[in-house]
Amino acid sequence: MTKKLFWENQYQVEFDATITKIIGNSVVLDATGFYPQGGGQVGDTGYLNGIRVVDTQPGEETDIAHILEIKPFFSVGALVHGKINWERRYKIMRLHSAAHIVYFLMQEVFGEDCKPASSGLLDEEKERSDYLFEEKLDEEKLKLVEEITNQIIKKGYEIKTWSENGKRYWKMELFPAMKCGGTHVKDSSEIGEIKVKRGKKPGKGKERIEISLLP
Ligand SMILES: [Zn+2]
Incomplete structure (x- = not known):
């Protein structure tokens, strides 16, 4: 072990x-x-x-x-x-933390139209997650997700991670706790500014949302 x-x-x-x-x-x-x-x-x-x-x-x-x-x-x-390789890992930690915030805001902003489908690959370049969409994705709403995420990041909320009954959890003020075994930053302000954009369509009724860090 x-x-x-x-x-x-x-x-x-x-x-x-x-x-x-x-x-x-x-x-x-x-x-x-x-x-x-x-x-x-x-x-x-x-x-x-x-x-x-x-x-x-x-x-x-x-x-x-x-x-x-x-x-x-x-x-x-x-x-x-x-x-x-800390430079690479720290980018991943920042992106991973941003991905949790975007996950909640996608559902908040798009409401019933959007449901999480699967989280894809997270490397030092991008985080990619798929969502089920009943309607066509509204680019203005996606821009709003990006704006609110960046506002939240800037405010500097504490991010907690812990183990409980063999499971690993993530939690940030404003959002409910979520199961996750990945690595994250301790404070949202460490993430810095992010970009949220629509990726290659993964299939019918689905949209891929990509998050990247701004330099
Ligand atoms: Zn996580």
Whole structure:
């Protein structure tokens, strides 16, 4: 079992841990700050003892697998130093936090016309979520979603995440708690300004909404 340091402190960039398993290019540690792909959020990248971690994936049972660029020269039982690609992860944390706010505002602004369908991929570039739409998507209303989200972000609301009965939760003032195991910022003001736009239509009666960070 890999201890999830990224849940204890979402801002932890570096850590030391012991190798418990090596399968090919994949390394399992007793603890990690690397977030494994899940819930739409991509896996972290970074370095283990200077070797590039190109991806992080859920491993067997409760393990977390760090996929290295090359076959590692270290062995089971060795202590290694991990460092996540913080610039990339912080963008993901900001986008992920924004996605929760947009999720609630889409339903608030569009009302009964719009229902969440599925959340797609979240990487450092974009967050993409699909919604069921009964009517044609009104671009002006979407602009309103973007405006209100940016106003809320700016106000600086505390964002809480915690574990309860084996589940992980997200909560920000103004909105109800939501199940989510991803990584988020602690205060909405950290997100900065965002852009909300319509993505490629995912299918009949559906719209894809994409969120990106403004530079
Ligand atoms: Zn989340």
